[in-house]
Amino acid sequence: MTKRRYDPEASREAILDAAEKLFAARGFGEVSTSAIAEAAGVSQSQIHYHFDTKRKLWGQVFQRRFAEYFATQKQTLEAAGLEGKERLALSIRAYFEFFRANPQFVKLLGRAQLAGVQKGEEPLSAELMRQGTEVIALAQQAGDLRSDVAPQFILIGFLSLVAHWFQCRDRYVPEAGLKASPPSYDDQYLDFILKTYLKGVTP
Amino acid sequence: MTKRRYDPEASREAILDAAEKLFAARGFGEVSTSAIAEAAGVSQSQIHYHFDTKRKLWGQVFQRRFAEYFATQKQTLEAAGLEGKERLALSIRAYFEFFRANPQFVKLLGRAQLAGVQKGEEPLSAELMRQGTEVIALAQQAGDLRSDVAPQFILIGFLSLVAHWFQCRDRYVPEAGLKASPPSYDDQYLDFILKTYLKGVTP
DNA sequence: GTACGATTCAATCGGTCAATCGATTTGCTT
DNA sequence: AAGCAAATCGATTGACCGATTGAATCGTAC
Numbered sequence: 103m104t105k106r107r108y109d110p111e112a113s114r115e116a117i118l119d120a121a122e123k124l125f126a127a128r129g130f131g132e133v134s135t136s137a138i139a140e141a142a143g144v145s146q147s148q149i150h151y152h153f154d155t156k157r158k159l160w161g162q163v164f165q166r167r168f169a170e171y172f173a174t175q176k177q178t179l180e181a182a183g184l185e186g187k188e189r190l191a192l193s194i195r196a197y198f199e200f201f202r203a204n205p206q207f208v209k210l211l212g213r214a215q216l217a218g219v220q221k222g223e224e225p226l227s228a229e230l231m232r233q234g235t236e237v238i239a240l241a242q243q244a245g246d247l248r249s250d251v252a253p254q255f256i257l258i259g260f261l262s263l264v265a266h267w268f269q270c271r272d273r274y275v276p277e278a279g280l281k282a283s284p285p286s287y288d289d290q291y292l293d294f295i296l297k298t299y300l301k302g303v304t305p
Numbered sequence: 306m307t308k309r310r311y312d313p314e315a316s317r318e319a320i321l322d323a324a325e326k327l328f329a330a331r332g333f334g335e336v337s338t339s340a341i342a343e344a345a346g347v348s349q350s351q352i353h354y355h356f357d358t359k360r361k362l363w364g365q366v367f368q369r370r371f372a373e374y375f376a377t378q379k380q381t382l383e384a385a386g387l388e389g390k391e392r393l394a395l396s397i398r399a400y401f402e403f404f405r406a407n408p409q410f411v412k413l414l415g416r417a418q419l420a421g422v423q424k425g426e427e428p429l430s431a432e433l434m435r436q437g438t439e440v441i442a443l444a445q446q447a448g449d450l451r452s453d454v455a456p457q458f459i460l461i462g463f464l465s466l467v468a469h470w471f472q473c474r475d476r477y478v479p480e481a482g483l484k485a486s487p488p489s490y491d492d493q494y495l496d497f498i499l500k501t502y503l504k505g506v507t508p
Numbered sequence: 509g510t511a512c513g514a515t516t517c518a519a520t521c522g523g524t525c526a527a528t529c530g531a532t533t534t535g536c537t538t
Numbered sequence: 539a540a541g542c543a544a545a546t547c548g549a550t551t552g553a554c555c556g557a558t559t560g561a562a563t564c565g566t567a568c
Contacts, residue, residue: 108534108545129419131334135526145547150527152545209419215473216332216415231477248501255497258477262469263462270418270468274434274461294458298451302505311515311564337555348517353557355515 114152116142122163126209130160130217164214165223167207172226174200179233186246187304189237191296194260198292201268208268231257248305256303263295317355319345325366329412333363333420367417368426370410375429377403382436389449390507392440394499397463401495404471411471434460451508459506466498 106112120141124133135156139146153159178196181189201208214220231254238253247256275287285293309315323344327336338359342349356362381399384392404411417423434457441456450459478490488496 106535110545113545129332129334131332134524136524146526147528147547147549148545154527156526212415212419215476216412216419219476227476251497251500252493254478255494256501258470258473258494259466259497259501261477262465262473265473266465266469267461270461270465273418273422273430274464275457290455291458291461294454294462298454298459298462298505299502300505302501302503309565313515316515338557339555349556350517350519350558351515359556 110152113142113144113148116144117149117152117159118163118166121159122167122206122210125160125163125213126206129213130156135159161220164210164220167204167210168214168223168226171200171204171207172230175230176233179230179237186241186244187300190241190247190260191300193234193237194264194295195292197261198264198288198295201264202288205268208265211265212269245305247303251303259303260295260299263299267291313355316345316347316351319347320352320355320362321366321369324362325370325409325413328363328366328416329409332416333359338362364423367413367423370407370413371417371426371429374403374407374410375433378433379436382433382440389444389447390503393444393450393463394503396437396440397467397498397503398495400464401467401491401498404467405491408471411468414468415472448508450506454506462506463498463502466502470494 117138121133121138124138124141135149136146138159139149142148149156149159153162174196178193181192214223234257235253238247238256241247242249242253247253271287271291320341324336324341327341327344338352339349341362342352345351352359352362356365377399381396384395417426437460438456441450441459444450445452445456474490474494
């Protein structure tokens with residue numbers, strides 16, 4: 103890991119990191135390529151050399167994190183050894199912990215959502231929905247979850263409870279993100295979801 | 306309602322309407338004052354005459370709808386004559402219907418959230434939280450809601466289930482917004498919330 | 509009907525933006 | 539060490555943006 107004067111891979115990463123931080127904080131339109139370059143410690147023309155256009159840079163920034171998110175979720179969904187509600191509770195925890203660990207991704211996701219479907223993201227998202235719905239449908243057939251509601255809704259419900267919390271907790275509960283002493287607000291809220299929502303979707 | 310050549314109030318409204326549509330669709334930084342002016346059918350300088358700066362225009366656009374939202378919610382929360390879970394169910398319906406009727410406000414709210422707390426909005430939002438929590442706490446004391454969870458969480462939970470649905474239903478359930486034939490996906494989801502979440506927060 | 513403030517528009521300003529270009533430096537191959 | 543492609547930078551470009559200005563037009567109070 104010697105520090106080389108010319109290190110295209112390091113430059114690329116530095117630009118991606120700087121862009122992610124700025125895009126998440128301010129949004130695509132409010133961030134200039136010069137600001138990204140400055141934060142990354144490279145010249146502005148580097149951005150166009152490595153990513154062609156600003157729009158394509160945003161695409162790379164988003165896809166990098168989304169791929170990581172996808173991999174984590176897929177791994178959890180495919181984890182064997184658990185059945186029914188245990189599995190659902192585990193998925194909720196994994197989903198929750200990923201967001202807790204990646205606060206910047208929460209903002210990126212929110213901005214991407216408002217901007218409409220991104221290239222290459224829709225099929226991955228659909229794949230997660232398909233697989234998640236399948237797991238829930240199986241739990242319904244096994245009698246672990248109530249069958250009088252659509253499995254998609256059960257999935258969407260828990261996605262909502264987790265995603266919205268991280269999008270809005272600072273608004274709803276000021277300083278919730280700062281209080282680190284366990285049990286933190288995050289932990290309390292996770293307990294709340296597991297206690298109430300899980301009960302609600304039980305037969 | 307004669308059409309006058311000089312009609313400052315109509316101009317103001319036209320600018321606000323055009324700005325709301327464009328800001329909701331593309332976001333603050335991606336919309337130029339010229340684009341807003343063109344959509345509103347006035348000259349670009351009108352924007353600065355009526356709203357001073359572009360940033361202040363955004364503030365007015367947001368506050369106009371947020372005030373409407375606040376009034377609706379406050380009215381629902383203060384509506385007497387119902388007790389306990391009936392009241393909670395009614396609130397959920399009102400909240401849900403407001404979002405359904407104002408799809409553009411959902412996007413505005415999302416963008417405002419990502420942009421941080423706006424001037425004059427925080428106290429109103431806090432007021433709704435306070436009042437909502439109070440209603441829930443009363444229901445808990447009456448034994449209509451379980452008392453082993455914080456009332457704030459019960460409130461946040463249902464806010465999440467509703468708000469996130471309208472933010473993401475197009476992603477989760479393609480074309481959910483278009484299908485109008487009752488029972489629409491919206492209605493089905495509302496039923497789902499009322500069936501499951503309400504059960505989950507019952508003692 | 510006229511005087512005056514309010515409203516509107518066209519023209520334009522300085523500044524910033526994304527993108528391009530030319531020149532220079534670096535690392536690698538032979 | 540020579541040659542070459544890749545990588546980097548500084549300068550530049552043309553377009554656009556938000557904001558300002560000044561003149562023209564309208565409504566209205568008197």
